[in-house]
Amino acid sequence: MNSYIALSYFDLMIAASLLLINGALSIWLKLGLERQYLIAAARMVVQLVLVGLVLKFLFATTTPWWTLLAAVTMGGFAGREIMARQERRFTGWWGHGLGFGTMMIAGSLVTVLALTITIQASPWYDPRFALPLFGMVLGNAMTGIALGLNTLTATVTRERPAIEAQLLLGATGWQAMLPFTRRALTNGLMPIINSMAATGVVSLPGMMTGQILAGVDPTEAVKYQLLVMFLIGGATGLGVMLAIFGSVRRLMDHRHRLRLDRLQRPA
């Protein structure tokens, strides 16, 4: 079981030299990608090293407040990422709040459920379990929410005559939006459905691979991976629905008007 091989920084440098080859190719073929490559790689190194240090500190302290702060920070970054991927954002605090809010609600609900009932870590907020789980859940729910929201706002803007035609015939805002709500939900949920279907056949999930490399028995690693996939699936579904239903509400007002003025125009 304990066949874990610690890596030295020299090992990592050898692996990193692969990127140098890519960079050299880019310069030679005049792809102009070497700068982006360098920056992205540097960001990754700095971010991961910092995260390693932060996690080490958090694991050593195991206080609920530091864990909560870390979780909120992660949610903030995820919310910002969702917003950055929107072509048409909501105006005002909805633009910032929607992504962050739905991520935090869906992510924390699912993570707390897993920690208290399934994993039964003690204390349940033990950052060694809480933060990696929360991170994986967030990362995946984020993609779904961003995609779903983008679909909704783009479709609704384009289909305004169709929506208003229904309103004019006495449909409620909810009824008039239903076909487009459905489309947005489907698009938001598609990545997680695809990834569940392809897992193990097309792709070996990174977390499971990591555990196996770290010496965990493959069947045990699979169990953990399944748990994580279920959590991700649950959180994505919940998050996408919250985000889409919240947006539909925001796009309609109490007089059942389509309020496209609550969306910003793309820059």
Added chain:
Amino acid sequence: MLSVKNLQRPGLAPCSFTVPTGTCTALTGPSGSGKTLLLRALIDLDENTGCVAVDDQERATYAAPDWRRCVGYLPAEPGWWADKISDHFVDVKAAEPILNSIGLKPDILDQYVETASTGERQRLALVRLLAMEPRVLLLDEPTAALDDATVETVERLLTDQLSKGTSILLVSHDQDQANRLCRQWLTIKNGQVREKKIP
């Protein structure tokens, strides 16, 4: 009767007017003068303030969907949300007699929206609106895409509606049509609505 008091919205100065029961009022003005803004405010599709009432019942007492069933609005370019034409009709049975009276065969309902011509679509939009039996009609160029013979059938249908007691606010660029149908004229210019004396 449609009565409007101090209706106001961005792009539209406060305006007041009435369209008496069973009569047609023409609304004319250059493009960009605010005709559509006025109609959208009346039907409550855009934010606006002021009092609008049908037969002395205030708009505020209606839920918005009920208001839009009571006051029917035909936009210049009606929207379609489903593939099949029949899916745009709440009550197909109620629509059939109106289809006949406007020169359309009932089997057009089984066709697809993209196969209907512009003129057919315009009439279909009018039919699906009338099938709700609204008491007030706001019509934005209802005969713009039609040939003379069809214009006549549509006008006959509108006259029928008037005799049933419907009030009509009609946007039309056709002066003769307005003369044939309307007893009262409103003009709009730069968002200012004025009553025009009958020539």
